Amino acid sequence: MRFLRQLAAATAVVALVVLIGLAWHHFAPGTFGGQGGTGPHRFVVRGQPAAAVHRGVKVLPGVELNTGGTSGVLPIQLGDLLEPVNLAVLWNTAWIEAAVIAGVVIVDAGRRKLRRTRRAR
Amino acid sequence: MSESLPLRRVAARTRLDFWFDAAILVGYTVAYSYGFTGVVIHEWLGIALGIALLLHITLHWDWVVRTTGRLLRPRGPDKLIWLVNLALLFAMTLCVASGILISRVALPELRISLPLDDPFWDRAHTLTAEVTLGLVPVHVALRWRWIAGVGRRLLTRRPR
Helix, strand or coil: HHHHHHHHHHHHHHHHHHHHHHHHHHHHHCCCCCCCCCCCCCCCCCCCCHHHHHHHHEEEEEEEEEECCCCCCCCCCCCCCCHHHHHHHHHHHHHHHHHHHHHHHHHHHHHHHHHHHHCCC | CCCCCCCCCHHHHHHHHHHHHHHHHHHHHHHHCCCHHHHHHHHHHHHHHHHHHHHHHHHHHHHHHHHHCCCCCCCCCCEEEEHHHHHHHHHHHHHHHHHHHHCHHHHHCCCCCCCCCCHHHHHHHHHHHHHHHHHHHHHHHHCCCHHHHHHHHCCCCCCC
């Protein structure tokens, strides 16, 4: 019962954030400026052309990459990748996370040590 | 053959928190790496992360209530963590929500069609994803002493 009450409260908070997002879209749709989603995160669907993919990503044979031109469709297909060659993308994400974690831990440990030293005086 | 020693005793709830949070972190890291997963896994994993996020908040609801109540105290603890968590709540929720709105595979599979072709959600998804990549490791690192303590107890053997 307690869990359900807490789940309801958490759902209400998440719903509130979604509503804020929808309101943001409603009242300031031009926040990100410009038209059309041509950025590198414009993703691909099976059998549909992709606007772009991450740099360094291997594009499998058979997928179509839309380069923006009227006839700029290259023969490549993106579906489920999980190609070992693309592990670099995963390592890159893990690397960024590890670097930020290490930075915060070092700062926090240093701060605690400094506080202990001050108290000891 | 080496004799295996019993694992240290850790409360079931602490074990659940540790392994569930670890799974969320791994899932998030994989989902963020779109170039590795491809669109299908990216979308389904993103939806699963949305559900996991809801459960994560539910499991830590007591902390949310307790810390929010202490915010106005001049030397109340966890203020920085509370702020980081609030920012992460916004970024992660909007990331999952915008991801669902621009979904090209998962939603059609569920026979749901949203007549949305708005670059706003594309860009909101990109922006919030990048913000979460900065905030998730900070969220983890601010609890490094708890993680190190529980991790040590969970992964080391108890001497007989």
